[in-house]
Amino acid sequence: MSFTPKDVMALREKTGLGMMDCKAALTEANGDMALAEEILRAKLKGKMDTRTERAAGEGRIGIAIEGSDAAIVELRTETDFTARNEEFLSMVEDVARAALKQPVGEVKADETITKRVDDVRIKTNENASFARGEHLQGGTFGSYIHHDGKRGAIVQIEGGAVDEETLTGICMHIVAHVPPPVGVSADDVPAETIQRIREEGLAEAREAGKPDQIAEKIAEGKVRKYLEEHTLLDQKYVKDPAGKKAVRDLLPPGVTIKTFRRYVVGG
Numbered sequence: 594m595s596f597t598p599k600d601v602m603a604l605r606e607k608t609g610l611g612m613m614d615c616k617a618a619l620t621e622a623n624g625d626m627a628l629a630e631e632i633l634r635a636k637l638k639g640k641m642d643t644r645t646e647r648a649a650g651e652g653r654i655g656i657a658i659e660g661s662d663a664a665i666v667e668l669r670t671e672t673d674f675t676a677r678n679e680e681f682l683s684m685v686e687d688v689a690r691a692a693l694k695q696p697v698g699e700v701k702a703d704e705t706i707t708k709r710v711d712d713v714r715i716k717t718n719e720n721a722s723f724a725r726g727e728h729l730q731g732g733t734f735g736s737y738i739h740h741d742g743k744r745g746a747i748v749q750i751e752g753g754a755v756d757e758e759t760l761t762g763i764c765m766h767i768v769a770h771v772p773p774p775v776g777v778s779a780d781d782v783p784a785e786t787i788q789r790i791r792e793e794g795l796a797e798a799r800e801a802g803k804p805d806q807i808a809e810k811i812a813e814g815k816v817r818k819y820l821e822e823h824t825l826l827d828q829k830y831v832k833d834p835a836g837k838k839a840v841r842d843l844l845p846p847g848v849t850i851k852t853f854r855r856y857v858v859g860g
Contacts, residue, residue, distance in 0.1 A: 596624035604629055634715065651676040652724065652858040654745035655689035656736045663734040663747050664692035665854050666700060666726035668710070671719040676742070681721070684713045692726045700726030725856075732851055735760020737768060743858040744768045753848040766831045766840060767855050774825035777850050782824065790819050825853060 596619045604615040604626060614633060622628035652669035653676050668685045670676050687709050692700040702710070702723040714721045729749055735757065738745035746767040748760060767774060776782055794812030803811060821827045826841040844850070 596626075600624065600626065604633075634711065650859055653682065653685045653742040654738055654856045654858060655685035656738060656745055656747055657686070657689035657693050658734045658736060658747070659693055661732060661734075662693050662728065662730050663736070663749070664689050664700065664726060664728045665736075665745060665747050665856055666692050667724040667856050667858060668721065669724045669858065670713070670717070670721040675713075675717045675719050675721070678717065680716060681713055682742075684709050684721075688723065688726070692728050695728055697728050697730045700728055724858075727854055729852070729854070733760070735764050737761050737764035739768055744856070746853060746855045748853040749851045750844075751849055751851050753845055755843075755845065755848055759843050762830075762832050763825075763840060763843060763850075764853075766828070767825065767853055769831050770828055772823055773855055774828060774853070775823045777825050777852060778827070779820050779824055782820065787816055787819075790816050825850060 600619060601612055601616050604619060605612055607630065615629070618629040618632045618636075619626070621632055650669070651671060651673045652667060655666045655668065657664045666685070666689050668681070668688060670681060675681055688706050691703075691705045691709070694705075695701065695703065700706075706723055710721055710723055713719075729747070732749050732751040733755065734747055734749055735755070736745070736747045746764040748763050748767065750760070779787075791812045794815035795808050797815075798808035798811040799805075821829075826839065828840055829836050830838045830840050830843065
């Protein structure tokens, strides 16, 4: 099977690799385009696999939502230049959509995801990788990805309808609030954390010479303050100019936040 310069150019456009590499692969494959692509992939992936020790501190967050399914993923690479490349951004979107097809829970780097990441690794000559991901199911979802692409969140609600703007706002809050929420409500905070904060409050009050009854109230106040600052429903909504409205105040009666996920590249 022979091939023409147009075939070489077509393979170059498909793979993003040099003309000489594409010509050599077509020669080895006797003009078979599909086989030539596999030859290139095998050879160049082998070279890239030797570079996996190189730090991949940049990347992007991807989110995909289809009906009652949502997925959030993190993909990493070595430089922000590559992380902003259209090829990398397209790959992140593809991986997020592929994650929706996996079982609910932790997303694995299966054959589909690995092949898509390898495409970018080969073309960019950087150590691109799939870092993590999760597939959630049920209820309704909202999402937000910050303009830098490095921070994103999804929120899952149940019990009724909430307009898209509000859901997006809640996700923006999850991304922006300092400190980040550690759970939806007090029920999500480990008992040992609550106990530690209470004991710290008691110790501080007693060191200050407060009676036990007052010390107990101070300790409970310290716990209450922690929950207001660290649980999503009790946090003051970042988009409220007055700083008085809590996230729980955004939800219609009967609507609950089941869970949320907050991803930061490298976090």
